[in-house]
Amino acid sequence: MxxxxxxxxxxxxxxxxVNETFFRDAEDQFCALFKDYLSYEECQKRLFEMEMRNLPRYGYGIKPFTLSLIEAAIEITDNRVSIAQVSELIALGKEMLEAPVxxxxxxxxxxxxxxxxxxxxxxxxxxxxxxxxxxxxxxxxxxxxxxxxxxxxxxxxxxxxxxxxxxxxxxxxxxxxxxxxxxxxxxxxxxxxxxxxxxxxxxxxxxxxxxxxxxxxxxxxxxxxxxxxx
The missing domain is CATH 3.40.50.1000 (HAD superfamily/HAD-like)
Known part of the structure; x- marks a missing residue:
């Protein structure tokens, strides 16, 4: 040097x-929530694709990630996602924001x-x-x-x-x-x-x-x- x-x-x-482990845990919870619609692997793929589409618009961070969770849920369920499920995704994002450092x-x-x-x-x-x-x-x-x-x-x-x-x-x-x-x-x-x-x-x-x-x-x-x- x-x-x-x-x-x-x-x-x-x-x-x-530590940061990335919170996102991976959230992904796991998201895919478990919609396991009746698609496999875990396909769920991960669809969520990542949504994040990449949103990246130029929303940027990086937990709030953009939460928006991608909601949009991916709407797409995966073909607009049949429930208000309760959307609320659960919002709560998941808030939990990430409030996590200890x-x-x-x-x-x-x-x-x-x-x-x-x-x-x-x-x-x-x-x-x-x-x-x-x-x-x-x-x-x-x-x-x-x-x-x-x-x-x-x-x-x-x-x-x-x-x-x-x-x-x-x-x-x-x-x-x-x-x-x-x-x-x-x-x-x-x-x-x-x-x-x-x-x-x-x-x-x-x-x-x-x-x-x-x-x-x-x-x-x-x-x-x-x-x-x-x-």
């Missing part, structure tokens, strides 16, 4: 705290150590209100110099962030669990990126190819960041 790194950005969901093991110790010498940033995507809520509940906000909630994570989004931080891309390090969203766009603009896999990844965030790049490192635990940078 070069000594020129001035800002270290962390993804939020599944990098700072569970920190990734060891992440606070890493942030505490790094924040003494480095300028830390949250760079995440999703619903602004929900991400602010989770950051507040997490108790981690005190470690960060800047919070950036993006509508998406494309190279141009990272370029805007780097410009806002008033640094060059080669002075920027991104850490996250998604190769597609956290790693590849940052490498494309000339930054550095560390990948820390989470045990489950949304299919939309998965890529087939292995990442090979001079500015890239694959880690197994957040504590390795300190070993590399300190």
């Amino acid at each position: 070069p000594s020129s790194i001035k800002s270290i950005a962390f993804d939020a969901d599944d990098t700072l705290w 569970v920190l990734i093991d060891g992440i606070e110790e890493v942030l505490y150590t790094l924040s003494r010498k480095h300028k830390l940033v949250v760079a995440t995507k999703g619903d602004l209100l929900d991400q602010e809520r989770k950051l507040d509940k997490s108790g981690l906000a005190k470690y960060f110099h800047h919070i950036e909630v993006m509508s998406d994570k494309q190279p141009e989004n990272y370029t805007k962030l780097v410009n806002h931080l008033d640094i060059a891309p080669q002075e920027f390090l991104m850490i996250g669990n998604s190769l597609k969203s956290d790693i590849l766009p940052v490498l494309e603009i000339g930054g550095y990126a560390f990948h820390i896999p989470f045990h489950t990844t949304w299919i939309h965030e998965q890529i087939a190819d292995e990442v090979k790049h001079a500015n890239f490192k694959e880690l197994s635990h957040a504590s390795e960041i300190v070993d590399i940078l300190e």
Whole structure:
């Protein structure tokens, strides 16, 4: 790692705290609710297709996911979904929004150590209100110099962030669990990126190819960041 790194950005969901498991549990409950209409596998497929159709319109997060649950239910049942079932789906979304924030093991110790010498940033995507809520509940906000909630994570989004931080891309390090969203766009603009896999990844965030790049490192635990940078 070069000594020129001035800002270290962390993804939020599944990098700072657990997130994807709540969505997988909600999918399971949704498919169980409509098991009389189609198989679990077909249910997952139809729900994912609905999410992808809605993504350009609604963006990322729990509220867009809840809308997709309702729309998928209408489609799956051919408009026969009951008000009680719709209410159950809305309640499921609210339950996700109110879920406790569970920190990734060891992440606070890493942030505490790094924040003494480095300028830390949250760079995440999703619903602004929900991400602010989770950051507040997490108790981690005190470690960060800047919070950036993006509508998406494309190279141009990272370029805007780097410009806002008033640094060059080669002075920027991104850490996250998604190769597609956290790693590849940052490498494309000339930054550095560390990948820390989470045990489950949304299919939309998965890529087939292995990442090979001079500015890239694959880690197994957040504590390795300190070993590399300190």
